[in-house]
Amino acid sequence: MTRRRACEVLIGLVLAGVSFLGVLYQVNEAAAAKGEDGGVPKLICPLH
């Protein structure tokens, strides 16, 4: 594996790791949410 490819993989793992922590946060928040919309995150796609 070249150094460049290793960097690409490492960056990908960091992105995925941070996002996975974000998933856990969102799901925990959703589980704790109350009210009519409680349970569904109000954010998802950055393009919308």
Next chain:
Amino acid sequence: MPVTARPWYRRPNAIVVAGCLIAIITFGVRTSFGLFTDPLTEARGFDREAFALAIAFQNLLWGLGQPFAGAIADRWGAGRVLAVGGLVYAGGVALMAQSTSPGVLTLTGGVLVGLGVAGGSFTIVIAAFARLVSPDRRSWAMGLATAAGSMGQFLFAPLGQSFISAYGPVTALMLLSCTLLLVPILATALTGKGDEEDTGEEDISTRQALRAAVTHPSYLLLTCGFFVCGFHIAFISVHLPPYLSDQGFSKGLAAWALSLIGLFNVIGAYTSGILGGHHPRRLLLSGIYLARGLAFTMFLVLPITTASVLVFSALIGLLWLSTVPLTSGLVALMFGTRHIGMLFGVVFLSHQIGAFLGALLGGTIYASTGSYDTMWVLCILLSVFAAIVHLPIREQRATVAVVPGAA
């Protein structure tokens, strides 16, 4: 001619880092607006419709403003547009916090923020990367920017929520506005128009470039394909939770589904950027839309279970914004980088129109039939359509006929 050494903040790695940070901040702030729906409407005495109208205007102005912001970036440099866009965005968010009537909220959170997002975020960063990053790393950088922007939602959701909990929605918006002031600073790394003078691109005007693009079959096919992308993801974003609720699933599962889409979106966008640097982009795009069609079909035909919902979410997440680095890369490949901001802005506008229709038709069809089945079928048909239209795209530099005096 003596070569002047670039300052550290204008070197390729610094450019990529700065662009990704801009994508994280601008998208992160924007996706956190949903957290303010209830607190801000309660604090200011609005109803939800007023907040929704402001966000609808924001989307509209973003889409309509994108080609113009892109054209200005092509002419004056992405760094300047990002700096001004970031300031407008920050101002819009700050004034949004101070809005005391629905009309003012529409002007601030809708019009100002929409224009700020058009000038200060994602597509302009992509255009800057197209010019400033070397062709062999361009696709990777575009994928990285897309993934970073998507990851922004995961960083700013807890940040926005903690601001709201600690200081209330008004102060929280002011604090988010302050984070947006980092954009003009980061934009200094993305100034300049690259080295297009050395790439042999024709020196044509914005009007000539637009005319050449809209009469080029491959560009039109690409634009049609991106329309379908917007249609799909807006429909899923808006209507998947109520669909799951109709099927008897808990809101907790909807939360998992949307979060998984977000997670796999980051992975998919980044991976497609890497793949786009090594494989024909039109075939990758065709494969993505075909895979979306298969995922929709399986989801519609097979018995719906918790497992199938989670698998569907992961699959759709992988295919979510993976189209962006490939589509923007194709525009750069076909027409060069001199007018990439404006030309990708036009393609992006078609995406936003598709998104508008996807969200709208989902609601309209459900209201008239009491079911989303027709929409799922429409999504499948559009997937097939998009998979087909990408195949004849000619993945090579388009020949632009320069008509003297036509500028």
